Each structure stands twice: as C-alpha cells, then as structure tokens.
Amino acid sequence: MSANPLTRVITRATSTPGMHEGYMPGFGNDFETEALPGALPQGMNSPQKCNYGLYGEQLSGTAFTAPAHQNERTWCYRIRPSVQHSHRYSRIDVPQWKTAPCIDPSVTSLGQYRWDPVVAPEAAELTWITGMRTMTTAGDVNIQTGMASHIYLVTRSMEDEYFFSADSELLIVPQEGRLRFHTELGIIDLEPQEIAVIPRGLVYRVELTEGPARGFVCENYGQKFELPGRGPIGANCMANPRDFKYPVAAFEDREVPTRIVIKWCGQFHETRTGHSPLDVVAWHGNYAPFKYDLRTYCPVGAILFDHPDPSIFTVLTAPSGQEGTANIDFVLFRDRWMVAENTFRPPWYHKNVMSELMGNIYGIYDAKPQGFVPGGMSLHNCMLPHGPDRNAFEAASNSELGPEKLKETMSFMFETRFPQHLTPFAAEAGHMQEDYIDCWGSLEKKFDGTPGVK
Secondary structure, eight states: OOOOOOOOOOOOOOOOOOOTTTTETTTOOOEEEESSTSOOOOOSSSOOOGGOOOOOEEEEEEEESTTTTTTOEEEEEEEEGGGGGOOOEEOOOOTOOOSOOOOTTTTOOHHHEEEOOOOOOOTOOOOOOTTTEEEEEEEEGGTEEEEEEEEEEEEEEOEEEEEEEOOOOOOOOOOEEEEEEEEEEEEEEEETEEEEEEEEOOEEEEEEEEEEEEEEEEOOOSOOBBOOOOGGOOOBBOOGGGGEEEEEEOOEESSOOOOEEEETTTEEEEEEEESSSSSEEEESSSSSOEEEEEGGOOOOOOOOSSSOOOOGGGEEEEOOTTTOEEEEEEEEEEEEOOTTTTTSSSOOOOOOSSSSEEEEEOOTTTTTTTTTTOOOEEOTTTTTOOOOOHHHHHHHHHHOOEEEEEEEEEEEEEEESSSOEEHHHHHHHOOOOTGGGGGGTHHHHHHHHSSOOO
C-alpha cells in the first residue's frame, strides 16, 4: 500500500508515565496524552485560549449526570472544532450493512445455523464501509438495546474517507489480514488474535496493512462494554485491566477534499469537507478506543469435576437493565487444560434464554471437530437446543480421562439476551451449511432401562 504523501501524522507521545510501545495500559483509566509539548492544558479543561491555537471540545460517551463510576468523557484539543467537519448531509446507500430492527418475513431465523467463511469476490475493491456484511440483528437501535453481528471484508484502504457511528460501539475481531485504525484519539494496529473496540461517535479511517482482511464485528447498540465482575474468582485471571491498550495522541493536519460517512439510526449519510477530521493534538479522559491481545486472556475452569458455565470465559460484557443478564457478552474459548475427573468435558447439551453466535478465529472447536472452520460462524438462537455433534460426544464419553491440553484453538461467542434475526445475506448468499442440523441426527439412543447399565 502506498502512503498518502499529503499525510502528516505526529506520533510523538506524552511524557506521562505508563506509556507502552505507543499505547497506554489500563482498562477504563483516565488518560492524558499530547502529540506536541504543552498542547494539553493543566489544571483545567477549558482555558480561555488553548496553546497552539487549538480548540477545546468534549466528547461525551454517557449522559452528563451518569454515576461517577460509569461517567465517560474525553476532552479533545483540536485544530478545528468538529462542527467544521460536519456540513450538509446526503443520504447514501450501504446495502449490506443492516441495523435492528431488521426482520425480513421471507427469512426464517428459527433454527440452528452454521456458515462457511465468507470470501471477498475476486477483484472487488471493498473498504471498511462497503465490505461490511451483516449476518444477524437483535433488539432496536432506536431505543439503544441489542446488537448486530457482521463479517468484514477489506481489500482496499480508505483514502480521504472517514467514518463514525452514532448508533453503536464496534467490537472488532480480526481473523485474517491486518488493519490500522487511524482514530481521532490515536492509531491502533490490529491483527488476528487481538480485538479492538471503537466507541460510539469517534471518527476514524481504516487502512489495510496486510490483506485481504477478514474478521467479525459485534455492533453494540446498548451500554458500553466493560469488564465482567469476577465474583468469587477474585482479583485476578480472566482479562486483566493492564492488558488493555489505548493509543497515544496522533493527528493529521491535511487540507484535502474529504468525505465523512455517518451511520445514524441505521441510515447512512455523507458530508464533505476540505480537511481531515483527525486533528486532535492532545486529549485526556476515559472515553477512547482500545485494543486487547486475546493471547493474554487467563482462563479459569473446573479442577475436579463438571464443566462450568461458559460465562467464566467472558472477556467483556455490555450490561442490560436486568442484573446478571447481558445485552452482549463477548466470550473466548482459547487453548487451556482440561483435567476434570469422571466428567463429560465438552460443552453439555443445553438450550437457554441467550442467543449464541460463534465465530472461529483459528483451529478446531472441541464440541464441533468437523465443519466449524476458521472464518466460519454458527448461530444457536434463543431457546433452541444445541451441543456436541456425534463424533465429539462419542470421543468425550469414551476417552481415557487424564490431563489434556486443548491446543491451537481460538473461537469466540457474541451472546445476547435478544433473539438474533438473520439477514437475507446470511440466509441466501450461499455460505450457509444446509446440512448443519444433520450433525445431531446420528446420535444413538443408548437407553437400556436396566439399573446400573451405562
């Protein structure tokens, strides 16, 4: 990819202690960072005049009066106020990016479904916007509840083009290729086995650094993702706050024709400006994008008997108004030791109120050793039974139980309290495995009726 010669990106970091390789560690911390010395006001947020002729502006991620432990805002010191990046809007069509409620009466969402990896058409030029393919939607964006799941296919960088969503924050899970997110608050490089979260309202452009790129996106309409409570697990393990990385300040000072695309209530609009909107020279606050390396996730599990609930593998959770029931849980199944005695170790057969959409980043998932391939997805909707296929059941029921390490495996789940509705793309694009439901058809009746017989 050739660099744009007009781009001037300043990446010199703040002298604030705690910076790590261009990132600052700590989930939900209050950060401060400046790309030019003295650009960040000290002791106040809104001085009469900012250094360098900058404009002070606050980006609020919550209501002003949200409780202190939930209140999120960031003060930005920028070359132009963002009202100069926002002109008249024109509706545009982004046909494959859908938003809830999106219920197509011709599509049957009731069922257990699985998909092969979606592949970008040859010679297609797909950006972050045009390469988004919605698979499912749930809830209602207008009342800020629910989610959508997407596949992204990127074969071309966004050039002089920017995007932000007023609808949602985006949780991004790469599966192939590498992307660079140039955001208002700094730069995030992202590769497979990492994730990133881009907050609602933050402007960015996406550059392809190694491609083509493919991955998964969870679009969260509700409360922001946060770390789950560990309960009796205590202070350690699972995802540790220090492993979440936030970018240091970086800015673009470019005066070129620019297109900005906005997603608002499921509609897409564009506006035109004569300069880059990524002009934040310094910032401080706790509302910012971040990345996380999934390889640092420390799983916990049963060390004597039984298979615990998958909730112990939660990386991030987006709460709902009902205690203990998430709008979305992001759950990770990575390599780990299995040691439980006299126990059926794979996930048990079950149905529940949550809807579970899974994706395979790489390797083999233990409950589905065939058919669930890297880049593929599956959906087990609200109150529909699912569990191991016949081969997984027989192997787990009859193997000699000793300590066993699941290796070279990484899958995840977007789990929501809402039913997930399939889009026409998910139902009709040719990637659905029509025979998936048959994986349980060969399970044998083993009932004997004789006491003590197994």
